[in-house]
Amino acid sequence: MKKAFSDEDLIKNLSLYYLNRHLKKKPIEKYHRKIDESPLHDREKYKKKAEILLLNSFMHHFPEVKFEDLTCESPDFIAKFNDKKIGIELTEVINHLEMKKVESNLNKIFRQAEILLEQEDTTKFRGVYFLEFHSNIKLDSLENQQEIILNICKSIKKGKPIGNVKGIRKSFHRRNVFITHEYNMNLFDELCSEKIVELIEKKNEKFPYYDTSVDECWLVIVSDMNSIASRYTFIQDKEHLQKVKSPFHKIFHLENLCGNITSIK
Template structure:
């Protein structure tokens, strides 16, 4: 199992390559922040890596459905299905019956295999309490992928308010680190903040709501990015001081 630094190194490597960079070296810093030091040419860039979530209620919802989706994969694999993408639009309820939900999703796919092609196919609406809709399509590569439906309004772009709170927290952390270890930080040419969306259910996100972010603190990061690990898109944010 990868440790914290190895995980951050992996995502930073993927991010830099997505930016078109090939020649670079990733170094473990003496302190935190930054999480990673990237040597790019003659520059040393401190990169703070953080995973960004939309909100806590969504995290709880995903935790519940992740167990359902694992069970669906097991049921479909037993039936010989091995190249399907399934998207479920959930609803937030208490007392979710996980096993029944798993069976409903699997049966909806198995009962409609003959009409599922490479285009998005709507299978069923409101089949069971906790599920609003199930859609599916064939995958080119072998494997079963189950996510939330990207057309659900609950899983739209990442909201500016969530991004703002993450940036402000990281600014406070970096300013404190600079005060405690000024010599170490003086060696860095730039500081970047890299907010990542991991390749789980967040693969549905197509971007952020606004790439101009207004915060209540002076920004100490030279560049701020949001990076999608699975889809490899990058959005650089313009971070401004809120004048109000």
Template sequence: MKRVFSDEDLVKNLNLYYLNRHLKKKPIERYHREIDSSQLHDREKYKKKSEILLLNSFLHHFPEVTFENLTCESPDFIAKIDGKKIGIELTEVINNLEIKKIECQMNKIFRQAELLLEEEDTPKHRGVYFLEFIPLTMQMITDKQEEITQNIIKCITRKKASGFVKKIRKSHHRRNVFITHDYNLSLFDGLSSEKIIDLIHKKNQKYPFYDSSVDECWLVIVSDMNSLASRFSFIQNKEDLHKIKSPFHKIFHLENLCGNLVHIK
């Protein structure tokens, strides 16, 4: 079976979160070690560790949280908050599915360029490179994968944008070469409240199958602002979110870059 993830990808995700001043580093590292020591399949370990990264900003709003079970399913985690046993179900909202497909393909190109740069001279190229590209379609990425890879390497080596790369900036990184998309936000990047509501309805259907031993079950919907496909600058028709009916005791929407939390229920 083809692997759809790698330990290297997760390490690079963790490194990206380290650049975020909101990251609670020590707890995250401890949680990852606990997940690693579990009996979960490698694929499930990867999923759990990625979920914990998404949940990180949530921990700043509930600093007293202690996890009782990091490796359960339905809900994803069981924690103690204010003396209560809380089940936490985590789900990510994708703002643009087409961009998600493009982003996945570009991430593969980034990994290839990183490896080639590290093979050439890791100390020389070490750093985090934020790249902004000219508009790219899936067809262009598929047809010109090698050309885009070499273009990225050339821009990083020469420290100058050209070709497919519209803009490049670099941050310090003490270990490896890490390439990612730039974080520029558009004032017009709206997240439809309907997408959040649809997710809530889907989770409502699964609610009867969640662990009934918990005192409360919370739903945390995350917008991964490190992803082009998920980032947004405002929620459209935000007032519609508060009309939702759900058996979950509390529902939140979280964006994980600045940690802004919307209490839906």
């Protein structure tokens, strides 16, 4: 039976994080090995590995934090910090809900295009390709999706945008073909602080059910800046975050590209 997520999928996920030049590779690799050794289902292993990647910037701010339990559920991780047992609950804030499904469909299309190009000639086409699409792109049918896949493959082969592809940029990668979205940011793309407050309130409701053996429980809210559904340029009405009440001992908002962190509590 084919695994839901392969090592190759994980390599591609790691490749995305090469954009963050401060990736703490040694601890990340060590934590990934520990997750691999666990009895978790493959899908859960992949999820945990992706979560640890999101926490890479957090590790720069708290280098003394040592993760001890990577496979627990409530909270997501248990770590040691200053001789204390810390529970770390991780959650992602989605800035553009309407883009989440679009992004999910595009990622599936990227994966299919990657497979086709690697089957043809991995050595010739390997690299990281940043694609921008025309605004009228349609993902509503298999026929349209197949057309987009063909346009992507042709654009990569010819080194110029074709069909649905509006722009293409290539960066070096020594192993595989990796396709992702072009990183274009709207200068006025705000993240409403209310979305962060709503997330905190939802997590507050679950707090009584978290592991009671920890000395402290921290909530880390991440904006995945490599996702078009999560990225933002500034937090609107940031002062509202300082009025938040929560049983969590510490609350942080983290963006995982430049590593900017905001202490909410």
